[in-house]
Amino acid sequence: MRLVVLGGGESGVGTAILGKEKGCDVFVSDFGKIKESYKEVLIKNGIDWEDEKHTESLILNADVVMKSPGIPEKAPIVKKLVEKGIPVISEIEFAAPFTKAITIGITGSNGKTTTTMLTYHLLQSAGLNVGLAGNIGKSFAEQVAEDKYDSYVLELSSFQLDGIINYKPHIAIITNISPDHLDRYDYKYENYIDSKFRITMNQTEEDYLIYDADDEAISEWLQKNKTRAKLIPFSLTKTFEEGAFIKNNTMEAIINQEEFKMETESIALEGKHNLKNAMAATSVAKLMQIRKATIRESLSNFQGVEHRLEKVLKIQNVQYINDSKATNVNATFFALDSMNTPTVWIVGGVDKGNDYNELMALVREKVKAIICLGVDNKKIIDAFGNVVDMMIEVQSMREAVIMAQRLTEKGDTVLLSPACASFDLFENYEDRGRQFKDAVHNL
Template sequence: MNRNLNIVVLGGGESGLGAAKLAQKLGHSVFLSDRSSLSAENRQALIESNIDFEEGQHSEDRILGADLIIKSPGIPEKTPLIQKIRTAQIELISEIEFAARHCQGTIIAITGTNGKTTVTSMVHHLLETAGKNVALVGNIGTSFAGSIAEGDHDYYALEVSSFQLDDIIHFKPHIAILTNITPDHLDRYNNSLDEYAAAKLRISKNQDEKDHFIYCVDDALTNKYLQDYPLRAQQWQLSLEQSVDNGAQINSDGILQIIINQQLDMDINELALQGKHNTYNSMASGVAGRLLNIRKEAIRESLASFESIEHRLESVLQIYGIEFINDSKATNVNSTWYALESMQKPTIWIAGGVDKGNDYSQLAKLVGEKVKALICLGTDNSKLHAAFEGLAPMVIDAADMDEAVRMAYKMGDKGDAVLLSPACASFDLFENYEDRGRQFKNAVRQL
């Protein structure tokens, strides 16, 4: 891509802004188009960068005159404009594809339905602990392209969603980590789990024998779809339930063993994040570290010192012996399953929001064992009531977050935990899961 191109960026969020900045830095002609209104911050950034843009509309004639179009991940394939672009046979790629074409560093890419943000943060922390020049990018916050526009790094810990993988062509991470596959976002994939899984597995599409693919061999759906998916990369397995030849396992004495080159052993009680799902996360980042030849001492130090990310099983406060835990990032049932599975105290569970066709049956056993009360927070809680009345001793509704937190506090006893783990999207009462989590924390602090 040496010649000056006429590049159009569709979408003016973090991803689109980063792509536009990188395209401009590379000397291309750039036009950003967003059908919605831009945030004041991004609008100002475009003005300051002297990047041509429009908002509130798509000027189709100008867009269809592009040499290359970079699409933000939130725009579905079935959108009429995207179909017109396909018909016109204009090259259409994702922001991570564009960024990767201009990346000089080593890419460690992480995807999966749950755990990808934690694993990405762990990989970043591990490489920082080892003294490496590493950027934390992608779906986690800072766009991959935007980071490259600001300057090169030796390593990129890159969180990628299925939406971002939909429009890759040559994207090729040196290390790819697939945490798991569970049903989510099926409305984007014609209600097809097969299509959703195929999108996740695209992370390994261009890998070759010099690259590495890390996955959880205990995850039934991952195993199912890998049977029909060709992998050329070297494979590394994670398991809590069986022995593996290459990867990471737990032995009978509760020792985490990373079996790569010289074996690394670490007592699971030393891990900073506890719980079954977090052990998988620690395994994944530890295996990635060993594949990058990070010293065993640095890996142990990083896994023992990692601090939980905001809104993911984040301990907020203890008030009169009641622990308040913010797991607002749990926007699907499987994430909430992991949260409930990790609870070691009688739990008052706050859940609810926009139901994405959730099947709550997989939570029934855990709710019966661990939940002393369920507080439903959303505009329509009928499915939660139907699923859990009779399993939890009490199922009640709250009008807003302040009321939910006050209710939980009044119900709680010393030694209990109050867990916000919604299992639903946040768009009925909140702007997003971050807004929901911050409202929870503010309400707790006001008790």
């Protein structure tokens, strides 16, 4: 079988290694530059590769093509493959048949990294032999090639789900759905919603779908469409005979007639959205039959995820918070909602079709000044120019942090929560978050 891998990053190189091990004729092609460290791995494994081009004669003879999630369906080479009827799949689809491990698949517009890390933390603390992969950490395919784990927690983006045909997780989670990446879905929200729900399309009666019952898009989809999976809802406002919910400041999860309770104030992660993430992860832990004491301990000592409402430093009684991972309006909504002090908000970047009106009430209530950090800030200025007392445009993170310090008084918070992608001024959201932290440490 000829396997062509488009994209020589983590998922691409991992897929190439697994393909080679399973006896495929493997070729890796990247339109950009492949990092030296990945080139070395390919050479060491005797895998053919090219970069800075796509040679059609070497690609269009594939039996199957694994496309990295970053490559859009509209890319010319992908269109040609589809026209020829060659299956174009994701790493998850390619690797899953080669493992007997149980997979827990987690998707959603926001909260999926925190929920993934928390679920992994719960299962690992319980002594399960569990791997972590998907959008995060080491390539799933490469871990399958090494055959080390009995179960995997996978963070799955809509792009990875677009590339599945037969894959099904034993336990699926949809944390929430809000407009994001619409540029990849012809600007149609319903296409993006359908993409998320691909996570459950192959599930059977023996599988589970854990979902946010407070989420409008999820509830509407479930009313109109069927999944065979057993449904396990979670909610901040409703209660269930089976599911997870909050009642009298206590989180309760009732699953397979077993009840788990924990006071919400004992949960390490703060904010309402994190209670949802905790309910989702606890539901998985209950399904995996983890002891109550272990779940309680894990929820109370979990440290959170870098670049997601990460407390950086307190300087002159001003708290600096790095929420660089907030690349859409909905994520920033959660961040602003959890602020309890006057906030100087650093926002901006590459807009993915944002509607800032959703943030209006929170900005009026919580934000004293806005610092726009982006190449084009017009939309943000139009939205909030008359709402806050102070609006400043800057061109570097260092400048943003220095200005923020000037605008704060004791007891304030400086929040980096961009609501946008980072590619105009930074390599990625991690680079943006690190630059913020460095600038704060240099104040």
